[in-house]
Amino acid sequence: MARPPRPQPRLTATQLADYLAATSPLAQLAILRQAKNPGEAKPLIIQYQLVKGHIAACLFEPESMNRIIASAIVSLEQRRDDPANRPLVRDDARRCIEVIQTFQGSVNALGLWSITYEPPPQRPAPLMVAGVEISVFPDAIAIADHRTGHRIGEVFIRCTIGAANDNAENRRSESNGHLVTIAHMHTVETLTRHGTPYSPTSMVIDVPRERVVYGPASTTMRVRQIEAACAMIAAIWPTV
Numbered sequence: 001m002a003r004p005p006r007p008q009p010r011l012t013a014t015q016l017a018d019y020l021a022a023t024s025p026l027a028q029l030a031i032l033r034q035a036k037n038p039g040e041a042k043p044l045i046i047q048y049q050l051v052k053g054h055i056a057a058c059l060f061e062p063e064s065m066n067r068i069i070a071s072a073i074v075s076l077e078q079r080r081d082d083p084a085n086r087p088l089v090r091d092d093a094r095r096c097i098e099v100i101q102t103f104q105g106s107v108n109a110l111g112l113w114s115i116t117y118e119p120p121p122q123r124p125a126p127l128m129v130a131g132v133e134i135s136v137f138p139d140a141i142a143i144a145d146h147r148t149g150h151r152i153g154e155v156f157i158r159c160t161i162g163a164a165n166d167n168a169e170n171r172r173s174e175s176n177g178h179l180v181t182i183a184h185m186h187t188v189e190t191l192t193r194h195g196t197p198y199s200p201t202s203m204v205i206d207v208p209r210e211r212v213v214y215g216p217a218s219t220t221m222r223v224r225q226i227e228a229a230c231a232m233i234a235a236i237w238p239t240v
Helices: 013-021 025-036 049-060 062-081 087-110 166-190 220-239
Strands: 010-012 116-118 127-129 132-135 140-144 151-158 203-206 211-214
Touching (some): 010 013, 010 025, 013 025, 013 166, 025 220, 049 062, 049 087, 049 151, 127 166, 151 166, 166 220
Parallel strands (some): 010 132, 151 203
Antiparallel strands (some): 116 140, 203 211
16 A cells, blocks of 8 residues: 655655755656655665665775675675566666776775764654754764864765766756755764764765765855755645
């Protein structure tokens, strides 16, 4: 039985970031409808979920990275080549192999190892902004040593390849900027016991683009944009 529409506005952090980066009202409405009607838009599989876990494991244990990646590729190749698996499962495994090999080839140039990483809470509290519940599930917690103590942030790993054109790249870049700000906002609300939330410690690792986006030194403008967008979402949610 399909789940009923959500009566209260609720989006994932990535959905909200993509909403903010959308270039047309139609694209924004499509994101809101998907968020409001999760039963209708529920994917058959969650793409890239396996590879995100392997990449996160590399962050937690960088000394074991080669072993983790080698084991992951063997497992994913078996998943890809097993004729008993559905085509979607096999295709996802193929894409996951491409992504983890990209990560392996670019990780040293990404400059990730000045920070240590820990697993995130299994059930992180949502972030409430202007009447909108934002589900925030970071892939890791980042901890940077500083003379005043630990500076902390959240890490999101993005694996979706997406379209290869200038407009798509601009949207992805804008979305990553919003996502890393949401990560910092969530850090401030939920992780202060681990250290001092510091925006540049939060990051989005965009694996296919071999790029790391850090939180800005000043989040004022981005936070205002997020708050304004959430207020609008809350107002129009009943009619979406």
